[in-house]
Amino acid sequence: MTASPTPFAVTGSAVRAAEEPLLAAGQGAALMRCAAWGLAQHVLRVLRGRGPVAGATVAALVGTGNNGGDALWALALLRRRGVAAVAVPIARDEHGAPRWHAEGWAALRAAGGTAADVVPARADVVVDGMLGTGFRGEFAVPDAARGLPAGAAVVACDVPSGVDADTGEVRGGGVRAEVTVTFGALKTGLLLGDGADLAGDVRLVDIGLGPHLPSAPPERLRVMDGPTAARLHPAPAADGHKYTRGVVGVVAGSARYPGAAVLSTSGALEAGAGMAHHAGPATTRAAVVTAHPEALVSAEGPAPERTDAWVVGPGLDTEDDARERFIRVRDAVLANPRAALVVDASALTLVTAEDLAALRDAGARVVLTPHAGEWARLTERIPVPGADGAGHAPDELARLRAWSAAHGAAVLLKGPRTLVVAPDGEAWLMGEGGPELGVGGTGDVLSGVLGAVLAADAARRARAAEEEGATCGAGEVEHVPTLASLAAAAAWLHARAGADQARAGRMTAGTLPAAVGGTVARMWWGEARGTRAD
Numbered sequence: 001m002t003a004s005p006t007p008f009a010v011t012g013s014a015v016r017a018a019e020e021p022l023l024a025a026g027q028g029a030a031l032m033r034c035a036a037w038g039l040a041q042h043v044l045r046v047l048r049g050r051g052p053v054a055g056a057t058v059a060a061l062v063g064t065g066n067n068g069g070d071a072l073w074a075l076a077l078l079r080r081r082g083v084a085a086v087a088v089p090i091a092r093d094e095h096g097a098p099r100w101h102a103e104g105w106a107a108l109r110a111a112g113g114t115a116a117d118v119v120p121a122r123a124d125v126v127v128d129g130m131l132g133t134g135f136r137g138e139f140a141v142p143d144a145a146r147g148l149p150a151g152a153a154v155v156a157c158d159v160p161s162g163v164d165a166d167t168g169e170v171r172g173g174g175v176r177a178e179v180t181v182t183f184g185a186l187k188t189g190l191l192l193g194d195g196a197d198l199a200g201d202v203r204l205v206d207i208g209l210g211p212h213l214p215s216a217p218p219e220r221l222r223v224m225d226g227p228t229a230a231r232l233h234p235a236p237a238a239d240g241h242k243y244t245r246g247v248v249g250v251v252a253g254s255a256r257y258p259g260a261a262v263l264s265t266s267g268a269l270e271a272g273a274g275m276a277h278h279a280g281p282a283t284t285r286a287a288v289v290t291a292h293p294e295a296l297v298s299a300e301g302p303a304p305e306r307t308d309a310w311v312v313g314p315g316l317d318t319e320d321d322a323r324e325r326f327i328r329v330r331d332a333v334l335a336n337p338r339a340a341l342v343v344d345a346s347a348l349t350l351v352t353a354e355d356l357a358a359l360r361d362a363g364a365r366v367v368l369t370p371h372a373g374e375w376a377r378l379t380e381r382i383p384v385p386g387a388d389g390a391g392h393a394p395d396e397l398a399r400l401r402a403w404s405a406a407h408g409a410a411v412l413l414k415g416p417r418t419l420v421v422a423p424d425g426e427a428w429l430m431g432e433g434g435p436e437l438g439v440g441g442t443g444d445v446l447s448g449v450l451g452a453v454l455a456a457d458a459a460r461r462a463r464a465a466e467e468e469g470a471t472c473g474a475g476e477v478e479h480v481p482t483l484a485s486l487a488a489a490a491a492w493l494h495a496r497a498g499a500d501q502a503r504a505g506r507m508t509a510g511t512l513p514a515a516v517g518g519t520v521a522r523m524w525w526g527e528a529r530g531t532r533a534d
């Protein structure tokens with residue numbers, strides 16, 4: 001079976017660097033024609049969705065660089081399909097002549113296209129070809145780009161103007177597109193921050209840059225999808241048993257917040273843990289066994305040497321014994337660093353830079369799972385190296401990477417666009433999920449799911465180490481389970497379960513673990529046996 005490649009994005013700068021050898025080899029014009037052809041195909045698709053193509057009007061706002069060149073060539077192609085093609089320059093020289101890509105304009109004129117000062121009111125599609133990866137400084141939205149016809153669909157060429165293709169930062173004004181047709185590779189700026197909001201549906205056009213794109217983690221942002229998650233959290237081996245599937249220690253909940261213990265333990269069990277062992281006070285122990293007779297419960301938790309992953313934090317009471325409970329888990333991991341550690345919720349306010357340094361030195365695999373507010377508080381206590389204290393920086397990914405590298409722990413930043421980074425710079429974006437997960441308790445469930453995914457991996461590693469030579473096949477090399485990829489896979493399962501249960505009309509965190517069970521069962525055993533969330 002051939003594994004489909006995991007989608008990924010790179011910075012706009014990396015795409016520019018990838019183009020360089022091809023430009024040096026004189027292939028610039030060919031690249032532009034290729035990009036323009038792809039852009040024209042997507043514009044045609046938008047037009048077909050609205051009515052007949054012949055007789056439709058497509059206008060393009062055209063800037064001074066190659067982005068504008070792409071738009072002009074695309075208009076020329078569209079003109080040949082019977083479209084009225086109108087180019088609107090956004091910059092003119094001192095004689096009033098448009099400043100734009102000369103060959104592109106010549107091609108458009110030869111095809112019967114026209115130029116105008118403003119976008120015609122009858123335009124069905126407006127192509128934004130003002131600025132692409134060459135955007136620097138601030139974007140002052142030109143008059144021609146204001147008050148676009150209300151009925152027109154905006155299709156951005158490569159990157160919506162005003163969006164930084166590296167970071168997603170919008171500087172000055174920004175163009176909101178229905179579709180962004182991007183060339184060579186997905187750009188990180190189209191998937192992150194405000195850039196993701198402005199880009200709309202992002203469509204990739206392959207222009208042959210593949211071999212020239214960077215493969216190293218710092219420049220790649222991978223996008224977690226179902227097939228990748230399935231490879232990272234595979235069905236248990238035929239001869240598997242509870243210990244080979246992974247034991248999760250869940251240190252969560254308190255007399256004050258008993259539900260978190262149940263949600264986190266449920267998440268671990270439903271994600272396929274061989275065993276979940278909850279450590280907590282009498283109240284939470286009773287709640288957990290009532291919800292899950294299969295769970296083990298005790299005051300101390302499982303023996304460190306028998307534990308594959310620990311989850312600590314959801315629902316701990318920081319006015320009671322939270323710190324002691326956290327320290328016990330930390331010490332258990334230090335005693336057996338083969339076990340992974342998930343630091344969530346209250347534990348994010350307890351963990352110190354010294355704890356992280358000790359865990360890193362012991363070789364432990366640690367994932368912290370803050371949401372935006374917890375991340376802000378965490379980085380106040382344990383700062384991002386090199387941060388100037390100027391507050392929220394636009395390049396969140398760079399901050400996450402810097403923090404993770406300095407403290408040796410992976411970070412899973414929960415939000416509308418969940419990101420995972422690891423100390424070596426590996427980064428993942430979640431390609432699933434929506435606002436249905438924005439209710440109390442879903443984070444507790446995620447901590448358990450993450451514990452189960454990490455525990456399964458730790459148990460597989462332990463087994464592989466015992467059975468010498470049991471390593472991955474060559475075909476799986478791209479998917480060697482790294483800490484960041486496993487965490488992203490867990491986030492994907494959780495998000496897919498949220499989407500599944502929302503479709504089925506269930507909205508609460510209490511029912512989410514069962515949906516996780518359905519999602520995992522379908523993934524492992526197919527539709528026939530995985531019907532729980534339907």
Ligand SMILES: NC(=O)C1=CN([C@@H]2O[C@H](COP(=O)(O)OP(=O)(O)OC[C@H]3O[C@@H](n4cnc5c(N)ncnc54)[C@H](O)[C@@H]3O)[C@@H](O)[C@H]2O)[C@@H](O)CC1
Pocket residue numbers: 019023028029031032033035036063064065066067068070130131132133134135136137138139140157158159183207
């Ligand atoms: N290099 C190539 O051969 C290829 C480039 N491609 C296209 O070319 C684009 C990059 O082209 P360029 O490097 O020419 O860059 P752009 O076309 O993005 O912009 C460059 C121009 O915009 C001006 N500019 C920059 N920031 C500005 C601001 N804030 N306000 C006003 N003007 C500003 C610059 O002075 C320059 O004239 C890509 O996004 C893509 O669309 C594609 O055709 C593929 C091949």
